[in-house]
Amino acid sequence: MINNDLIKNLLNNERRAVARSISLVESDNEFSAELLKRIYTSVGRAYRIGITGPPGAGKSTITNFLSKYYRTKDKKVGVIAVDPTSPFTGGALLGDRIRMSELVNDKGIFVRSMATRGSLGGLSKKAVDAADVLDAAGYDIIIFETVGVGQSELDIAQAADTTIVVLVPESGDTVQAMKAGLMEIADFFVMNKSDRPASEQAVMALKSILGLREHNADTWMPSIIKSIATENKGINEIAEEVDKHHQYLNNTGNFIKRRENRAKQRIKDIVEEKIRRELWGESRENSLNSSLENVVLGNLSPYHIAEKIIEDFKKNL
Amino acid sequence: MINNDLIKNLLNNERRAVARSISLVESDNEFSAELLKRIYTSVGRAYRIGITGPPGAGKSTITNFLSKYYRTKDKKVGVIAVDPTSPFTGGALLGDRIRMSELVNDKGIFVRSMATRGSLGGLSKKAVDAADVLDAAGYDIIIFETVGVGQSELDIAQAADTTIVVLVPESGDTVQAMKAGLMEIADFFVMNKSDRPASEQAVMALKSILGLREHNADTWMPSIIKSIATENKGINEIAEEVDKHHQYLNNTGNFIKRRENRAKQRIKDIVEEKIRRELWGESRENSLNSSLENVVLGNLSPYHIAEKIIEDFKKNL
Numbered sequence: 001m002i003n004n005d006l007i008k009n010l011l012n013n014e015r016r017a018v019a020r021s022i023s024l025v026e027s028d029n030e031f032s033a034e035l036l037k038r039i040y041t042s043v044g045r046a047y048r049i050g051i052t053g054p055p056g057a058g059k060s061t062i063t064n065f066l067s068k069y070y071r072t073k074d075k076k077v078g079v080i081a082v083d084p085t086s087p088f089t090g091g092a093l094l095g096d097r098i099r100m101s102e103l104v105n106d107k108g109i110f111v112r113s114m115a116t117r118g119s120l121g122g123l124s125k126k127a128v129d130a131a132d133v134l135d136a137a138g139y140d141i142i143i144f145e146t147v148g149v150g151q152s153e154l155d156i157a158q159a160a161d162t163t164i165v166v167l168v169p170e171s172g173d174t175v176q177a178m179k180a181g182l183m184e185i186a187d188f189f190v191m192n193k194s195d196r197p198a199s200e201q202a203v204m205a206l207k208s209i210l211g212l213r214e215h216n217a218d219t220w221m222p223s224i225i226k227s228i229a230t231e232n233k234g235i236n237e238i239a240e241e242v243d244k245h246h247q248y249l250n251n252t253g254n255f256i257k258r259r260e261n262r263a264k265q266r267i268k269d270i271v272e273e274k275i276r277r278e279l280w281g282e283s284r285e286n287s288l289n290s291s292l293e294n295v296v297l298g299n300l301s302p303y304h305i306a307e308k309i310i311e312d313f314k315k316n317l
Numbered sequence: 318m319i320n321n322d323l324i325k326n327l328l329n330n331e332r333r334a335v336a337r338s339i340s341l342v343e344s345d346n347e348f349s350a351e352l353l354k355r356i357y358t359s360v361g362r363a364y365r366i367g368i369t370g371p372p373g374a375g376k377s378t379i380t381n382f383l384s385k386y387y388r389t390k391d392k393k394v395g396v397i398a399v400d401p402t403s404p405f406t407g408g409a410l411l412g413d414r415i416r417m418s419e420l421v422n423d424k425g426i427f428v429r430s431m432a433t434r435g436s437l438g439g440l441s442k443k444a445v446d447a448a449d450v451l452d453a454a455g456y457d458i459i460i461f462e463t464v465g466v467g468q469s470e471l472d473i474a475q476a477a478d479t480t481i482v483v484l485v486p487e488s489g490d491t492v493q494a495m496k497a498g499l500m501e502i503a504d505f506f507v508m509n510k511s512d513r514p515a516s517e518q519a520v521m522a523l524k525s526i527l528g529l530r531e532h533n534a535d536t537w538m539p540s541i542i543k544s545i546a547t548e549n550k551g552i553n554e555i556a557e558e559v560d561k562h563h564q565y566l567n568n569t570g571n572f573i574k575r576r577e578n579r580a581k582q583r584i585k586d587i588v589e590e591k592i593r594r595e596l597w598g599e600s601r602e603n604s605l606n607s608s609l610e611n612v613v614l615g616n617l618s619p620y621h622i623a624e625k626i627i628e629d630f631k632k633n634l
Contacts, residue, residue, distance in 0.1 A: 033620050040618035054372075260609040263619060267605060267612070270623035271596065275630070276589060288584060292577040295584070301357035302580060303350050306587035313592070314634050 002034050011042055013076075013137040015110070021137075022112055025129035033270075036129060042136040044259075046078070049242060050144045050160030052153065052185075054177060057166040058192040061229035062238065063145045069235050070141050071108055078134030079111040080127050082146040082156055110134060124155035125269045128262075131159070158185050159262055161255065162245045164238065166190045169202035178209065186222050187245050190238060194226035220248050279313055287312075319351050328359055330393075330454040332427070338454075339429055342446035350587075353446060359453040361576075363395070366559060367461045367477030369470065369502075371494060374483040375509040378546040379555065380462045386556050387458050388425055395451030396428040397444050399463040399473055427451060441472035442586050445579075448476070475502050476579055478572065479562045481555065483507045486519035495526065503539050504562050507555060511543035537565050596630055604629075 002024075009017030025032045051059050051066075060081070067077045114127055131142045144160055146153045157163050165186035167177055177183060191203050203224055210222060225241055227234025249255035288309065294300040319341075326334030342349045368376050368383075377398070384394045431444055448459045461477055463470045474480050482503035484494055494500060508520050520541055527539060542558055544551025566572035605626065611617040 037618045037620045040620075041615050044613065044615050256610075256613055259613045263609050263612040264605060267608075267619045267622050267626070268597070270619060271626050271630075272589075272593060274623065274627055275592060275596070279588065279592070280585070288581060291584075292580050293573075295580040296361065296573055296576045298358050298361050301354045302584045302587060303354045303357075305584050306591065309584070309588050310591055313588075317631050317634060 002031055002038065007035070007038055010039065010133065010137055013139075015107070018110055018133065018137050019112075021133045022130045025133060026114065026126050028126060028129075028273075032129065036132060039132065039136040043132045044135065046131070046135040046139055046142045047242075047246060048131060048142045048144065048160040048162075050146070050157035050163040051166060052144075052146050052157035052163065052182065053166035053190075054168075054182075055147050057168050058227075058229045059145050059147070059166050062164075062166060062190065062192065062227065062235070063143055065229060065232050065235045066238060067109055067141075067143065069239050071106060074108075075140040076108045076138060077110075078131070078137075078139035078142045079109070080130050080134075080142065080144050080156075081111065081113045082115075082123065082127060082144070082153065110137075110139065124159065125266070125273065127156045128159045128266055154181060154185060155265075159266075161249060161258065162187045162242050164188060164190055164242075166192050167202070167206070168193045169196045169198040174202060174205050174209065183209065187220065188222045188241050189224045190227050190234070191224055192227045192229050192234075194234070195228050199226070220245065220254075278317075279309075284309060284312065319348055319355060324352075324355055327356065327450065327454055330456075332424070335427055335450065335454050336429075338450045339447045342450060343431065343443050345443060345446075349446065353449060356449065356453040360449045361452065363448070363452040363456055363459045364559075364563060365448060365459045365461065365477040365479075367463070367474035367480040368483060369463050369474035369480065369499065370483035370507075371485075371499075372464050374485050375544075375546045376462050376464070376483050379481075379483060379507065379509065379544065379552070380460055382546060382549050382552045383555060384426055384458075384460065386552050388423060391425075392457040393425045393455060394427075395448070395454075395456035395459045396426070397447050397451070397459065397461050397473075398428065398430045399432075399440065399444060399461070399470065427454075427456065440469045441476065442583070442590065444473045445476045445583055471498060471502060472582075476583075478566065478575065479504045479559050481505060481507055481559075483509050484519070484523070485510045486513045486515040491519060491522050491526065500526065504537065505539045505558050506541045507544050507551070508541055509544045509546050509551075511551070512545050516543070537562065595634075596626075601626060601629065 006017055006020065010021045021035060024035055049066075051063055053059055063079060063081070067079060070077045112130060114123065114130065127144060127146075131144065134142050144156050146156045157165075163185050165177065165182045165188075167174060167189060169191065189206060191199060191206070193199070194203075203226070206224055210224075223241065225234055225237045227238065229235070246255075249258065288305070291300060291305050295302055295305060323334055323337060327338050338352060341352050366383075368380055370376055380396060380398070384396060387394045429447060431440065431447065444461060444463075448461065451459050461473050463473045474482075480502050482494065482499045482505075484491060484506060486508065506523060508516060508523070510516070511520075520543070523541055527541075540558065542551055542554045544555065546552070563572075566575065605622070608617060608622050612619055612622060
């Protein structure tokens with residue numbers, strides 16, 4: 001049972017309650033579901049921004065300055081930074097952990113790092129749950145920052161109202177982004193480190209690729225904002241473009257449509273995760289283990305074993 | 318029902334039957350399960366190599382020359398290249414498609430590109446199924462080539478007896494590989510483009526990171542092979558290291574253990590995929606859709622909806 005005080009303190013944005021609630025949803029047990037069931041009427045007010053792109057593109061720096069920008073507008077900002085962690089230390093890399101330290105004394109900002117390794121696919125669920133916690137606590141803007149290299153990272157970036165893809169002018173970066181599926185999720189692009197020589201060329205290349213996309217007057221057309229994030233250049237323009245996109249979503253009814261799509265995927269994830277847990281209880285796991293030798297030796301087909309497990313699951317529900 | 322001739326021709330390595338069988342497992346329907354159930358006694362003889370690494374590291378070139386090397390040793394080689402595809406064209410990028418064209422007239426090599434976009438997570442299952450098809454057709458070596466940037470790509474690289482991680486001496490590449498989880502899956506590393514100035518430094522950095530790993534005399538310690546793949550330099554050394562790792566696996570009993578772990582994960586994937594299909598039939602999908610508006614408006618919690626769906630699933634099995 002979740003303590004009533006935890007809920008009350010969370011809804012009052014008390015830092016310790018927020019931190020504890022996020023830890024709860026990260027642990028992803030029965031309490032996490034209970035917590036989220038008790039706060040959902042307070043969820044849905046925050047505007048959610050996804051920031052993604054290849055490693056080294058400057059996502060952290062942009063997140064940092066964009067958070068500061070929103071603070072000057074008196075918006076409370078929650079950041080969920082999804083850090084791929086080192087397999088050796090088991091923790092997030094130091095650089096990521098400390099990057100927002102200049103903001104730690106500001107009560108209007110809350111930064112949480114989440115690790116990707118060992119999360120076994122539940123990561124995007126946990127990131128969205130954590131965003132709901134921050135939303136309920138009254139943060140106005142929630143930023144998901146994640147490296148754009150993998151399905152679950154893309155899922156997180158898309159759990160947003162506006163998704164920003166950050167690129168740098170390196171040769172091949174645009175093509176790689178295209179291959180990684182980043183092009184189709186971008187509501188707009190940021191060409192960071194735009195003081196580099198190849199910058200103009202990279203913007204042109206990106207524009208010509210975007211030109212391939214069919215669009216008409218009613219369709220949102222992703223633009224390209226240039227920035228030099230380390231010098232805080234281009235941040236205002238990024239925030240303005242977020243606003244513009246927000247207005248577009250509102251004017252076209254796409255805001256609700258987009259959130260409905262997200263809710264749908266999320267409910268499916270919750271359902272599937274719960275069924276997966278019932279499925280792989282100890283006894284079924286053991287019987288699977290005892291069949292493996294024969295599968296490797298070619299005496300049993302993996303597909304036969306799978307069918308038997310499904311039969312057993314249905315019989316014992 | 319699968320035609321008996323298809324099975325017979327596949328087992329005789331007739332190219333059209335191999336191609337058709339892979340298309341079948343790619344479509345991932347009832348026929349694909351039937352096909353795999355009928356060939357499993359012929360599966361398990363091929364040695365499987367995973368080649369992964371960041372975009373642009375030279376994986377395709379290494380795969381190309383390594384395939385040629387094995388052909389000179391009279392080994393039949395099957396390649397499964399997992400191509401992230403462009404969201405705009407829907408197909409694999411041209412460069413990937415044509416890269417092995419010099420080998421297309423060799424009957425001892427079979428190259429298949431698989432696309433990542435739109436595969437909805439079933440990709441590693443399909444890649445392993447395709448490898449089983451090639452294995453049954455008598456290919457001695459199967460190479461999975463995949464970009465190392467995402468869980469499903471890592472899963473594919475690990476569906477191998479030996480996993481090779483290819484890096485280049487670019488600044489930050491090693492750190493990014495560490496963050497992406499590439500370090501722990503490598504049986505050995507290839508530092509490609511090792512004629513570049515920063516090469517020695519990159520090898521040293523990698524060595525010092527690897528030194529963090531605990532190991533004793535019985536443990537395999539990943540080494541670092543230097544290559545200049547575009548000039549066919551280092552390819553023999555890569556093949557020798559694969560052999561050395563194969564011997565290590567055999568001598569320690571890890572060969573069977575590793576294949577058992579893979580079989581386990583694979584059976585779980587098959588089971589979960591099948592249950593997922595039963596779960597999301599039309600009527601349940603419709604009832605989910607009709608609840609979404611209320612979820613977005615904050616009238617219903619996603620967790621409540623999820624519980625109702627699970628109840629309904631259990632009642633109607």
